[in-house]
Amino acid sequence: MSNIIIGITGLARAGKDTVADYIADRYNFKVFTMSDTLKGECMKRNLEITKDNLSHIGDAMRKEFGNDIVAVKTIEKAKNFPKSIITGVRSPEETDLFKRASSHFILLSIEADDRKRFERRSERDPKTETEFFARDERDMKNKGLGDVLEMSDHDIENNDTLDTLYAKVDEFIENITF
Numbered sequence: 001m002s003n004i005i006i007g008i009t010g011l012a013r014a015g016k017d018t019v020a021d022y023i024a025d026r027y028n029f030k031v032f033t034m035s036d037t038l039k040g041e042c043m044k045r046n047l048e049i050t051k052d053n054l055s056h057i058g059d060a061m062r063k064e065f066g067n068d069i070v071a072v073k074t075i076e077k078a079k080n081f082p083k084s085i086i087t088g089v090r091s092p093e094e095t096d097l098f099k100r101a102s103s104h105f106i107l108l109s110i111e112a113d114d115r116k117r118f119e120r121r122s123e124r125d126p127k128t129e130t131e132f133f134a135r136d137e138r139d140m141k142n143k144g145l146g147d148v149l150e151m152s153d154h155d156i157e158n159n160d161t162l163d164t165l166y167a168k169v170d171e172f173i174e175n176i177t178f
Contacts, residue, residue: 003078003079003081003082003083003084003102003104004029004082004083004084004102004104004105005078005084005085005086005098005101005102005104005105005106006023006029006084006085006086006105006106006107006108007085007086007089007094007095007098007105007106007107007108008020008085008086008087008088008089008107008108008109008110009088009089009090009095009107009108009109009110009145009148009149009152010109010110010111010112010149011111011112011117011136011139011145012051012117012121012125012132012135012136012139013112013116013117013118013120013121013125014110014111014112014117014158015110015112015120015158015165016087016088016110017033017087018158018162018165019108019110019156019158019165019169020033020085020087022165022166022169023085023169023173024085026170026173027083027173028083029083029084029085030078030081030083030084030085031084031085031087032074032077032078032084032085032086032087033074033086033087033088034058034070034071034074034086034087034088034089034090034094035054035087035088036074037070037073037074038054038057038058038061038070039054041057041061042054042057045057049124050124050125051124051125051126051135052126052131052135055135055138055139058070058090058143059138059142059143062091062142062143066093067091067092067093067094067143067144068091068093068094068096068097070088070090070094071086071089071091071093071094071097071098072097074086075097075098075101078101079101086098089107089148090139090143090144090145090148091143091144091145091147091148092144092147092148092151093144094148095107095148095151106153106154106176107148107151107152107153107154108152108153108154108155108156108172109148109149109152109154109155109156110155110156110158111149111155111156111157111158112157112158112159113159114133116158116159117132118132118133154172156168156169156172
């Protein structure tokens with residue numbers, strides 16, 4: 001039996017990490033973030049770790065090594081665990097790699113209204129709406145995130161309270177079938 005991998009996709013600040021952490025804590029999954037690989041690249045290049053820098057580094061790596069390079073580096077770590085969550089799936093090539101790596105792969109999309117996502121930004125996120133939403137456009141255009149969102153096996157809307165979100169996640173986990 002192959003390992004269970006839940007891939008989580010969505011636009012910035014939709015709640016991907018919140019969902020991943022909840023599943024990990026409640027259902028004993030190991031979390032891997034695609035951005036960890038990018039953070040390492042930022043540090044190698046002596047760049048500040050910001051969401052914009054991570055996005056630009058990811059674009060450069062994908063252009064040089066292919067759209068699945070970040071996934072290749074991430075799956076190497078995840079394959080040693082029986083139940084993994086990988087957050088930040090951005091390209092169809094990444095999705096295809098995860099599907100090949102596990103016959104028990106499911107892609108979960110976390111969705112939230114633009115206004116909510118902008119309100120949730122952190123100090124590492126762009127400060128203006130123009131800069132914040134420009135990252136969405138880059139992810140859609142350069143990585144194929146729009147296609148990945150359409151490829152998702154299940155969607156969870158995250159526009160309400162954490163309790164509501166967690167209830168939706170519990171329902172999702174209870175109904176997973178491969």
